[in-house]
Amino acid sequence: MRNYNKHPLRIFIGVGHGGYDPGAVNKTLGLTEAGINLTIALLMERDLKRHGVQVQLSRYTDEDDRLKEEIAECNAYNPDFAVEIHTNAGGGTGFEVYYQLEPWEHSKLSLEMAKRFDTNVQTHFGVKTRGIKTNRNLGWLSQVQAPCVLVENFFIDGERAAWYAEPAQLKRFAKAYVCAILDYYGMAYVADNSSCQMVKYQVLDANGAKECASRAVLIDGNWYVHLRQFSQNLGKDVHYDNGANKITVYSPEDYKVSETGFGLLRIRDYETRLDRVMAGIE
Template identity: 40%
Template sequence: MPKIFIDPGHGGSDTGAIGNGLLEKDITLFIALEINRLLQNEYEGVSVQLSRTKDETVSLDERTSRANRWGADLYVAIHVNAGGGTGYEDYIYNRLDDDSPTARIRDVIHEEVVKATGFRDRGKKKANFHVLRETTMPAVLTENGFIDREEDARKLNDTRFLRTVARGHVNGLERALGLQKKRKTTLTRVIVDGTQVGAFAERENVLRQVEHYLGRARQIVLEQVEE
């Protein structure tokens, strides 16, 4: 069961970057919660923890220590950039080789986020950030647009776009970790004289219901749907 630690940057008294009426801490939390929702709803056997699930102050030491104690398989820190640029970039620890397992995971996430968002590709980078240095598992930090760039800020102020950012991360995680999609359940609705009287996954239950109404109904309709 893959264990993924999602770290929405900043929070509480630490707002992170500020620009165009937006706060980095709010954007990162929204993206992280959406990543968690997608992983939990769509994939089999994935365990997720977040460094925070609300607007609260969490120290860097606490974030990495919690991930290390839990034994996470991957640490993903979500951030938003500032400084007048535009686009997407991501980071791994600066002492890692370009062909390391962490770099390979980062490369896939990078590709999927750029593809999903259409952000300008600012490249794959390395840094001596605390969350990359002090984690005992592969760790990637993503920078999703520039909050002080009007063009990027318009996107970051749109919840539909933030869901797209989250989807890009999840698509990358699926490929990088080999995550398996949950199987959809096919239900057969039994509709008797225009009224649904049941919906069943098992063929035997469908037949039993049909037999129950057979001879007494004017019309019996079976309709398959995916749940």
């Protein structure tokens, strides 16, 4: 598990095609591959950022975005992991994911990631896939200087093409991919209800542990809760354990003891106006 408060996880998303190059098209349904790839990438960006992950896309609009430029941008960003998004075409069916063969230290992570993409697409859509593949001739896989995969979404001209007209299906793709990435890094996916949800937490102090509950919302990897206001009033700090999906409020003395713990949210670190507003202080 990473301490992504100190070393935020960085993900680069290559958005296939764009601008002069629409990629594959489905004229009957009015779909372009460039558009589908971008929508899924933007949904992934929002979801990953919600979990505190840093994200850069190769493009954010329908603009020219040559593979050479994507690779250069990705290498300049120096991510922990990169994924290139494409949508398959040519009259087949199913999802496929490609992993890197070289260098070997990337290949292992790439294959592990590919397995997670494959499994998550199967579970989220309830369908079989075309499996995990590799291809030495794909520039993305051979020139990106970070562990990476390349995904080919369901065929734009296949039996599931109509799904691309449904926002819920595009969201399902994004969620499947985000779950794959988070799972590799040992982070739990937290549902986005766009509203507060009830979280249970413990308050630890000299008197022992007390079980409590409060409304909270997850934004940029931090739980924003009235709990923080409550904690600050008591001069306490908040720890969020992604693995256990659990919040603990520490007294500062206890907190020093557990300094090595990851995901410790020091209330005094929340100094931006957004933090204060979200915490209900302003």
